Amino acid sequence: MTTEEQVIAAQGGDDQAFYGLIHSERVRLFRIAYSYLKNEEDAIEAIQELTYRAYLKLGKLKEPRYFHTWLIRILIRYCLDERKRRQRMTPVDEVPEPLSKELNLDDRIQLGMEIENLKPNHKHVIILKYYEDMTLTEISRLLEKPEGTVKTWLNQALKQLRLVGGKGGGEHA
Numbered sequence: 467m468t469t470e471e472q473v474i475a476a477q478g479g480d481d482q483a484f485y486g487l488i489h490s491e492r493v494r495l496f497r498i499a500y501s502y503l504k505n506e507e508d509a510i511e512a513i514q515e516l517t518y519r520a521y522l523k524l525g526k527l528k529e530p531r532y533f534h535t536w537l538i539r540i541l542i543r544y545c546l547d548e549r550k551r552r553q554r555m556t557p558v559d560e561v562p563e564p565l566s567k568e569l570n571l572d573d574r575i576q577l578g579m580e581i582e583n584l585k586p587n588h589k590h591v592i593i594l595k596y597y598e599d600m601t602l603t604e605i606s607r608l609l610e611k612p613e614g615t616v617k618t619w620l621n622q623a624l625k626q627l628r629l630v631g632g633k634g635g636g637e638h639a
Contacts (some may be wrong), residue, residue, distance in 0.1 A: 473530035484524065488517050491534060494598065495541055501593045502545035512548065516541045535608050542590065542608075580627055588623035591616055 467475070469487070476484035488495075495516065499509035519540055527536055581592055590609060594600045602620070606613040 469533060470530040473524075473527065473533045477524055477527070477530075484521060487533065488520070488537075491537060495537070498538060498541055498593070498598060499545055501597050502542065503548065508548070512541060512545055515544055519544070532607070535604070538608055539610075546586070577627070584623050584626060587619050588626065591619045592623050592627075595620060 467483070472483045472487050476487060492513065495513050496509055499512040499516075500506065503509050503512060516537065520537055523540075527533060581589060584592065587609075591605055594605045594608065595602070600608070602613055602616050606616045609616065
């Protein structure tokens with residue numbers, strides 16, 4: 467059964483199809499939630515809340531092919547709301563694996579703190595591009611912004627990270 471067929475089945479009341487959709491994305495959803503909330507328990511809670519919200523609003527999804535984008539958008543909005551609600555900035559202990567393979571612990575901590583200090587849109591693009599390996603087109607669709615805007619945010623974020631990190635340039639894409 468394709469994703470679109472599963473979504474249609476879930477919209478028709480098939481709870482197993484809905485569970486299968488969520489289950490197939492669980493690792494990716496957890497990584498995204500964790501990258502925003504910086505806490506395993508909070509990330510798990512975010513996934514639970516996402517599951518609840520998505521289940522309630524699944525009937526409003528008009529294009530089944532955009533299910534994954536729609537799901538991630540709900541998750542990001544929840545994570546941002548949760549961070550605002552808790553009004554806390556958790557120090558970054560570790561940068562997720564894709565960005566940290568060649569960095570020592572001090573550099574990973576510094577990079578994580580620099581990413582935390584980026585403008586929200588810049589931070590979203592960095593996390594989705596480099597932590598979740600999403601394309602600019604996917605990010606554009608997810609954030610509901612033109613691809614050119616997403617490219618600009620990415621370039622501005624990378625420039626800011628280079629300036630703060632004291633690097634004149636480097637390969638980031």
